[in-house]
Amino acid sequence: MYLPKVRELKEAITALIRGPYTHPFPKEPTPVPDNLRAAPRYYEDFCIGCGACAEVCPAGAITVEDIKTENKFIRRLTCDYGNCIFCGECQLNCTTDKGIQLTPEYELSYFEHSEALEIIEHELVICEICGEVVAPKSQLLHLYEKLGTVAFSNPTIYLTRMHEFNILPEGSRRDDRKIDRWDMVRITCPSCRRDVLLKEEWG
Numbered sequence: 001m002y003l004p005k006v007r008e009l010k011e012a013i014t015a016l017i018r019g020p021y022t023h024p025f026p027k028e029p030t031p032v033p034d035n036l037r038a039a040p041r042y043y044e045d046f047c048i049g050c051g052a053c054a055e056v057c058p059a060g061a062i063t064v065e066d067i068k069t070e071n072k073f074i075r076r077l078t079c080d081y082g083n084c085i086f087c088g089e090c091q092l093n094c095t096t097d098k099g100i101q102l103t104p105e106y107e108l109s110y111f112e113h114s115e116a117l118e119i120i121e122h123e124l125v126i127c128e129i130c131g132e133v134v135a136p137k138s139q140l141l142h143l144y145e146k147l148g149t150v151a152f153s154n155p156t157i158y159l160t161r162m163h164e165f166n167i168l169p170e171g172s173r174r175d176d177r178k179i180d181r182w183d184m185v186r187i188t189c190p191s192c193r194r195d196v197l198l199k200e201e202w203g
């Protein structure tokens with residue numbers, strides 16, 4: 001009994017002089033290893049809104065919604081940290097490699113559920129014939145850059161780019177839905193593009 005008490009006393013004095021061995025969490029965040037993979041974050045400069053990360057997420061933590069606001073259509077991607085298991089599949093399979101990246105941020109306790117949501121929004125391009133969603137504008141612009149001159153074989157892609165340059169005026173939505181030759185040079189969804197091509201070929 002005597003010896004252990006001396007050892008404990010020595011340890012107590014050492015602790016008083018050197019300070020505690022443990023980290024002062026939650027007063028200060030505990031230092032983490034450099035390669036720790038925790039909460040994923042979207043990066044606006046690289047994310048194109050394609051939704052591939054949601055497709056591969058094994059936990060169903062990412063949702064994709066196409067929403068009509070007052071004057072435009074947007075795609076909203078939401079990553080819910082309440083469901084995320086930090087597996088890294090979203091980052092691994094991201095179309096641009098950098099649109100979503102896991103960060104070392106591991107401390108994820110919030111008062112409100114809304115604080116546990118990582119959200120990014122993209123403007124959507126709409127079919128000028130039927131009004132259906134074609135794709136996020138940033139995804140079409142990304143394709144334009146990737147394809148180079150080949151992009152000019154797809155009017156939806158090159159017209160989206162031309163509108164960015166303000167070279168061509170943006171087309172207006174049609175009410176009559178009657179297809180004619182002029183629709184060859186419109187932004188269209190795949191279904192309307194098919195109808196336009198069939199009309200051109202077969203009349």
Ligand code: SF4
Pocket residue numbers: 042046047048049050051052053054077093094095096097098099100
């Ligand atoms: S670019 Fe990457 S992060 Fe953005 S929606 Fe596509 S897969 Fe997800």
Ligand code: SF4
Pocket residue numbers: 040056057058059060061062079083084085086087088089090091
């Ligand atoms: S880290 Fe894994 S679970 Fe979390 S959002 Fe990405 S794919 Fe889904």
